[in-house]
Every structure is written in C-alpha cells, then in structure tokens.
Amino acid sequence: MIKIPVSILFTLMILIVSCADKASIKINKSVNDDSLNYRGPIIDMHVHAYNEVNPLFGRAMENPLTGKVYMGAKSVQIHQQETLAKFKQHNIVKAMVSEYPEAWYQTSPSTVLIGKGQGFSIEHLRSLHQQGRLHVLGEIAPNYDGLMATDDSLTAYYDLAVELDIPIGLHLFPGGPPGGAYFAYPKTRARLGKPLQLEEILFARPDIKIYIMHAGWPFLDEMKALMYAHLQVYVDIGAISWGLPRKEFYHFLQGLVDAGFGQRIMFGSDQMQWPTTISEAIEAVNSASFLTRQQKADIFYNNAARFLELPADEINRHKKL
Numbered sequence: 001m002i003k004i005p006v007s008i009l010f011t012l013m014i015l016i017v018s019c020a021d022k023a024s025i026k027i028n029k030s031v032n033d034d035s036l037n038y039r040g041p042i043i044d045m046h047v048h049a050y051n052e053v054n055p056l057f058g059r060a061m062e063n064p065l066t067g068k069v070y071m072g073a074k075s076v077q078i079h080q081q082e083t084l085a086k087f088k089q090h091n092i093v094k095a096m097v098s099e100y101p102e103a104w105y106q107t108s109p110s111t112v113l114i115g116k117g118q119g120f121s122i123e124h125l126r127s128l129h130q131q132g133r134l135h136v137l138g139e140i141a142p143n144y145d146g147l148m149a150t151d152d153s154l155t156a157y158y159d160l161a162v163e164l165d166i167p168i169g170l171h172l173f174p175g176g177p178p179g180g181a182y183f184a185y186p187k188t189r190a191r192l193g194k195p196l197q198l199e200e201i202l203f204a205r206p207d208i209k210i211y212i213m214h215a216g217w218p219f220l221d222e223m224k225a226l227m228y229a230h231l232q233v234y235v236d237i238g239a240i241s242w243g244l245p246r247k248e249f250y251h252f253l254q255g256l257v258d259a260g261f262g263q264r265i266m267f268g269s270d271q272m273q274w275p276t277t278i279s280e281a282i283e284a285v286n287s288a289s290f291l292t293r294q295q296k297a298d299i300f301y302n303n304a305a306r307f308l309e310l311p312a313d314e315i316n317r318h319k320k321l
Contacts, residue, residue: 036293038297038300039091040297041091041092041301041318041319043095043305044094045169045304046270047095048272049101050079050100051103054076056273057273058072058074061274063243070276070277072273083271083278084104084108086271086275094113096169097115099116101114102114102133105133114133114136115137116128116134117139117141118142125160126160136166137157137160137166137169138170139213140170140171142192143189145187146192147192150200150201159205161209168209168210170198170210170212172213172214173193173217175190194219194222196225208232211307212233212234212235213236213270214236214237214239215236215237215265223256234303236266236267237249237299238268238270239269241269241284242277242281249284254290257290263298263303264303265303267285267300
C-alpha cells in the first residue's frame with residue numbers, strides 16, 4: 001500500500017474544501033444574484049379601475065392563505081394615483097385596465113388598454129370600439145354569475161372578439177377571495193372554473209385571441225391539456241402571484257413552464273384595491289429561481305407584446321425606455 005505524506009493529504013483537503021466553498025458561492029449567486037432580475041419594460045394584462053366608493057377602500061384585509069395584510073387605497077382618486085405611480089416605478093408601459101378605465105386612459109393613453117366585460121351590451125361595446133375606446137373584451141367573468149364559460153349568453157361576446165379582432169380575457173377561477181362564495185360571490189362555484197370547458201368555443205373560433213386570467217389555477221393538468229391542444233390560448237398569472245403561498249404559485253407556474261408553455265404566459269397583477277400588490281407580483285416572478293432571465297423577459301413583456309400584436313416601432317420604443 002502506498003503511503004501518502006500527511007502534508008500532501010492536508011493540501012488536498014484544503015483544495016477540496018476551497019472548491020466546495022466556491023461551488024456553493026456560485027450556486028447561491030445563481031439563486032440570489034440581483035443581476036438575474038428582469039428590469040426591462042413590463043406589460044400588465046390584468047388591472048382594475050373603479051368609479052365609485054368601494055367597501056374595501058381604506059380597509060385592511062388579511063389573506064387567510066398567506067397571513068399577509070393589505071390596506072386598500074383610501075379613495076378612487078388615490079387608487080388611480082397609486083396604481084399609475086406603480087406603473088412608473090416598475091416601467092409598466094402597457095396595462096389592460098378593466099371596469100372603469102376612462103379617466104386612466106385620459107391621463108395615460110399610450111399606456112392604458114381599455115377593457116370592458118359582459119356587463120355591457122354587444123351594441124355598446126361595438127360602438128366603443130368604433131370610437132377607439134375599447135381594446136380588450138375583459139374581463140369576462142361568468143363564474144361570478146354562476147355560469148359556465150359555455151353559457152349561451154356569452155356566445156355573442158366570443159363572436160364579437162373575433163369580429164373586432166381584439167383580445168378577450170376570460171376569468172374562470174378563483175371566484176373571489178378564499179371562501180368568497182359564502183359572502184361576496186354567492187353564485188360562484190369551483191367546478192365552473194375548469195379550463196377544458198372551452199374546447200368547443202375554441203374549435204368554433206380558431207382565430208380568437210384569448211387569454212385565461214389567473215392561468216386557470218388550480219386546474220394545472222387541465223390548463224396544460226388546453227394549451228397543448230389549442231396553440232392560440234395564452235394565460236396571465238393574475239392574483240395567484242401574490243394571493244397564494246409562494247410555494248404553490250411556483251408549483252403552478254413551473255408546471256406550465258416545464259410543459260413548454262413559457263412563451264404563452266403573460267404578467268398580470270390583478271391589483272384590485274391594493275396597488276402595492278403590483279410590486280409583490282413582480283418580485284414573485286423575479287425571485288423564481290427556476291426561470292431564466294429570458295423566460296422572465298418573456299413573461300413580463302415579450303409574450304404580451306406578441307399577443308397584442310404591438311408594432312415593431314412601439315416595441316423598440318419600450319425597450320429603449
């Protein structure tokens with residue numbers, strides 16, 4: 001047996017430990033290095049504006065899933081100011097703003113995309129589009145009315161999206177806050193949120209520009225099946241980016257990315273009454289160690305720019321900001 005001098009063994013041990021430390025530093029850097037964060041332009045495909053007193057304005061709300069407490073904006077005006085300030089802070093260059101975005105559009109017409117849902121008649125929506133005051137049909141949220149997305153009352157909205165050649169944002173689930181069916185939204189049902197109900201709608205309208213809000217959570221397998229079968233389907237991440245425990249959000253997001261759908265996932269904050277959640281949603285994506293810098297860029301901007309068919313000069317202008 002060959003005997004190795006103690007001095008040589010000692011030197012080898014030092015080298016091994018040193019290499020291990022360097023490897024550990026490298027791994028930690030890859031996970032925590034701030035340089036991996038995306039800092040370019042962002043398109044937010046899921047924003048809300050209000051025009052009246054909201055019962056959650058100025059009130060604290062605790063999320064029972066995460067324990068976090070959110071304070072609602074104090075008024076409609078402050079809600080607008082705080083949300084637009086978040087746009088500026090995070091370089092959000094486009095935002096689909098639904099419900100009552102008119103005042104926001106007047107303030108920032110190059111940023112705000114006007115969205116309107118099924119609460120308006122087809123004739124009114126067509127008129128708004130002719131006036132240049134409708135850019136997205138959304139959000140369309142039948143679950144709140146206890147309806148499936150296939151309900152006959154919605155057929156005209158899908159057809160209108162195709163006729164006008166504009167995107168449609170469809171909210172399947174979740175139906176409001178945890179347990180919301182017991183107080184805020186008594187008609188909503190979890191079973192009405194399954195993504196595969198959309199198949200015949202899609203087959204009948206292969207050219208429809210449709211995205212599923214909240215990425216069809218929690219029906220991951222159904223969402224993967226739908227996106228596999230129908231290449232025109234996109235998703236936004238919506239409130240699951242901040243409303244769910246981080247581990248669950250990452251499980252769902254990574255499931256879609258690992259299945260090959262990373263180029264059809266779009267950022268959406270669904271900030272509702274809490275503009276601070278925009279920052280939280282952005283941080284959640286940037287902190288996802290399983291995403292590459294390119295995948296983050298796709299989620300934050302590239303996928304939505306393609307989906308919205310933004311002109312090349314506008315994309316170039318955004319990326320120079």
